[in-house]
Amino acid sequence: MKGCARKKRVRIGVTDVFPLNGLRVWVAGHTGMVGSAICRRLDSEDCDVLTVPRRQVDLRRQADTEAWMAAERPDVVFLAAARVGGIQANDTRPAEFIYENLAIETNVIQAAKTIGVKKLLFLGSSCIYPRLAPQPMAEDALLAGPLEPTNQSYAIAKIAGIEMCRAYRRQFGCDFISAMPTNLYGAHDNFDLESSHVAPALMVKAHAAKQAGAPEMMVWGSGKPRRELMFVDDLADALVHLMKVYSDEPHVNVGTGQDVSIAELAQLICDVVGFSGRLEYDASKPDGAPRKLLDVHRLRSLGWTSKTPLHDGLAQTYDFYLRQVAGSGTTTG
Numbered sequence: 001m002k003g004c005a006r007k008k009r010v011r012i013g014v015t016d017v018f019p020l021n022g023l024r025v026w027v028a029g030h031t032g033m034v035g036s037a038i039c040r041r042l043d044s045e046d047c048d049v050l051t052v053p054r055r056q057v058d059l060r061r062q063a064d065t066e067a068w069m070a071a072e073r074p075d076v077v078f079l080a081a082a083r084v085g086g087i088q089a090n091d092t093r094p095a096e097f098i099y100e101n102l103a104i105e106t107n108v109i110q111a112a113k114t115i116g117v118k119k120l121l122f123l124g125s126s127c128i129y130p131r132l133a134p135q136p137m138a139e140d141a142l143l144a145g146p147l148e149p150t151n152q153s154y155a156i157a158k159i160a161g162i163e164m165c166r167a168y169r170r171q172f173g174c175d176f177i178s179a180m181p182t183n184l185y186g187a188h189d190n191f192d193l194e195s196s197h198v199a200p201a202l203m204v205k206a207h208a209a210k211q212a213g214a215p216e217m218m219v220w221g222s223g224k225p226r227r228e229l230m231f232v233d234d235l236a237d238a239l240v241h242l243m244k245v246y247s248d249e250p251h252v253n254v255g256t257g258q259d260v261s262i263a264e265l266a267q268l269i270c271d272v273v274g275f276s277g278r279l280e281y282d283a284s285k286p287d288g289a290p291r292k293l294l295d296v297h298r299l300r301s302l303g304w305t306s307k308t309p310l311h312d313g314l315a316q317t318y319d320f321y322l323r324q325v326a327g328s329g330t331t332t333g
Helices: 033-042 062-072 087-092 094-115 149-172 198-212 232-245 262-273 297-301 310-324
Strands: 010-012 015-017 024-028 048-050 076-079 119-123 176-181 183-185 216-220 229-231 252-254 278-282
Touching (some): 024 062, 119 149, 176 232, 183 198, 183 232, 262 278
Parallel strands (some): 216 278
Antiparallel strands (some): 010 015
């Protein structure tokens, strides 16, 4: 069985640089919010971007995944394909979240090793950290305490993906790395209220309230939990940066290093949307973890920091929503 290939690195100062020039780069999950942002970012790189729709290759099926990768032979893989969703989706469909994510990551990582992929980047999630982890959450907080119950199945699947990358690096010498993004928002987000994350859900509610001339808008939970949010195009830039400069076993947090309360976020979104009614809070709904803020010192030491202010990113996201989703009867994600 063929093992992992190794690409020659260029030495610049004390940083090993992995050039993407001339390589075949597969973005797994290219139609999702993260995958589409990575594709946009790679437009400025001198590489051949590969994509494949789910109707053609179901990454949950091992034989299909292996056959496609063996035929197309990508040099580099951004593993952004995943089953994702907000608190309600995670809490009510745990079997789907653990099965589909385990299947996708297992199939892709094993096939990458088999065909000799030069480098792979696996995307995790900040929900891998304990519910009551010290804030901000450093990379070594992983497995230091109980997980948040509402998304435990998803978190366990993502933790397994991190460990797979570590194990394949140790045993086979594969250049597989992992990145842990914070809460994301942006173009091609999921705007379905039944399964969306907090920012797009609040945006849809604020837009509907504005259109209806409603005097108030209901916000899920108490409004007290704090969340860090990153514009997805910033994430894509960080991931390309990590692909080029990072090669080690520990995963890397990717975030802004700043957070806001859900109440502050709701008000900011209302300002962007133009809804001027009052906000009401449904405390009967779960809050999730009280705070989720990543420690991004490792990422900053590698030469990258986020660029897009929260207000600006939300404005761009609302513009996308108005152009692509509102009134069309469709959702994205």
